[in-house]
Amino acid sequence: MTDWPSDLLGHPLLSPALLMIVGGFVLAASPRQVHGVWLLAIPAAALALLWQLPLGLHGEISLFGFDLTMLRIDGLSRIWATIFLIGSFLSGLYALHVRDRIQHVASLIYAGAAIGAVLAGDLVTLFIFWEGTAISSVFLIWARRTVRAHIVGLRYLVIQVTSGLLLMVGTIIHYRATGSIAFNHLGLETAGGWLIFLAFGIKAAFPLLHNWVQDAYPEATVTGTVVLSIFTTKLAIYSLARGYAGTELLITVGAVMTIFPIFFAVIENDLRRVLAYSLNNQLGFMVVGIGIGTNLAINGAAAHAFAHILYKGLLFMSMGAVLHRVGTVKASELGGLYKSMPWTAAFCIVGSMSISAFPLFSGFVTKSMILTAAAEQHHWIAWTALLLASAGVLDHSGIKVPFFSFFHHDVGWRVKEAPLNMLLAMGAAAFLCIGIGVYPAPLYAILPFAVDYSAYSTAHVINQLQLLLFAALAFVVLFRNGWYPAEIRGLNLDSDWVYRHALPAMAARIHRALVATREHARAKLGRLGSGSYGWLKSHYGSTGALSRTWTTGVMLLWAGVLLALYLVIYY
Secondary structure (H helix, E strand, O other), X not given: OOOOOHHHHOXXXXXXXXXXXXXXXXXXXXXXXXXXXXXXXXXXXXXXXXOOOOOEEEEXXXXXXXXXXXXXXXXXXXXXXXXXXXXXXXXXXXXXXXXXXXXXXXXXXXXXXXXXXXXXXXXXXXXXXXXXXXXXXXXXXXXXXXXXXXXXXXXXXXXXXXXXXXXXXXXXXXXXXXXXXXXOOOOOOOHHHHHHXXXXXXXXXXXXXXXXXXXXXXXXXXXXXXXHHHOHHHHXXXXXXXXXXXXXXXXXXHHHHHXXXXXXXXXXXXXXXXXXXXXXXXXXXXXXXXXXXXXXXXXXHHHHHHHHHHHHHHHHHHHHHHXXXXXXXXXXXXXXXXXXXXXXXXXXXXXXXXXXXXXXXXXXXXXXXXXXXXXXXXXXXXXXXXXXXXXXXXXHHHHHHHHHHHHOOOOOOOOXXXXXXXXXXXXXXXXXXXXXXXXXXXXHHOOOOOOOOOOOOHHHHXXXXXXXXXXXXXXXXXXXXXOOOOOOOOOXXXXXXXXXXXXXXXXXXHHHHHHHHHHHHHHHHHHHOOOHHHHHHHHHOOOOHHHOOOOHHHHHXXXXXXXXXXXXXXX
């Protein structure tokens, strides 16, 4: 490793996050021929820089009268920044065949903003990078260049900016209450703490706040969905671990998160949307771990986030390869692709076995830490929910995704295997999934707290195999008897129906009623004669709220509120 001067290592400009962001802007102006090298070289250089930075607080600057900390390097932030950079490298390799400059630039800036938020030592710096992730990531949806992607991207942007607005207001209230903007444990004792918690909950896709994931991820480009799956939700998980570890409310929230997506994933036909639902399911495990708050539980949440980025990215990569070659990921239109895309099928199976927590795969050695922590603290209801969710994830992500795409009835697709760069990215992710499962010691070594845990106890291996065997048997029985939900073209009705259909319909009715009322009033005033206006003005006066002079700031605030409401209802 290169020995850097200690004063240089503490400089705020020498940051892995800024290196990624600046690299994105440089790529925007660079010749197309060097894009591939740039996509791989920048994350690799940023990862090397990250591990040169000493533990502690670095990069202090003054801004807006606040002392900001750009770089906080500790066990929690370093493992998250590490997997973000590994994910950026793998997604860059996966996207080498893409000739779209916008996607490459957005991917690097998005990754840099997420890493900057992870390394932030204060709430103001966190907010700046938090909004950076929202603005940069939406271009990965718009890059698909369809009308639907444009509309979905607008909805996504409104939701992400709303999360940032809550974070900003919560930070202001928290500062007024405590006099501090440090991003440490926040808790729910103040109104500011609750607002920040809600901001994190939106990005973490809490129940009833989750629909933006299923709405946006499947509408992004083939490579954009892989990138989206890496950063936003895991950044929220990190933020919860930093600010709300040990908050028992998270145990209940996380347990619900693990259960409810199972039912939607089983009946969903779009396989990228199935994976989006299973993403909610896996985030629930991490949220439960953070709610428990012990060293083992936080280690489990961090390790599971690390493994999740790899195997979930691998699954999205495999479905992206199918979409790239076939043009669809509808389960009702796929089948028999193992004949044309055997390597993609094999890598998809590795991802499915990892997310299902088979022994010798990454999910087994990370998910078990959270289950053990729940049992040690006697959270038996949450433990039961996690156990049931573990069985459910095998049915929808472990079996359904590879089975219906590659092995179900052959519908006659004969296509080329995925491009070489896609196969290399999937192969590298699959290698890491197996490597972590077989030999988890390197991962355990970089966890936030010292690890005294072994996943491969006889009881745990036997119990997990029994659980998986039972879940697999249930799928076989349901499928053979025709009881498993048929793969048909359709659209799931989730809670997003409220703002996508109910609210616009209600707004249209209110608009029609107001128009009718206005026309009725005009007709009545017309019958009263032209002198009626002067009588009304003299009778009621002209000093009402709407006739006052308002400041520019207030008018801008109301314009922003009305614009946000319009975008949510219209789109």
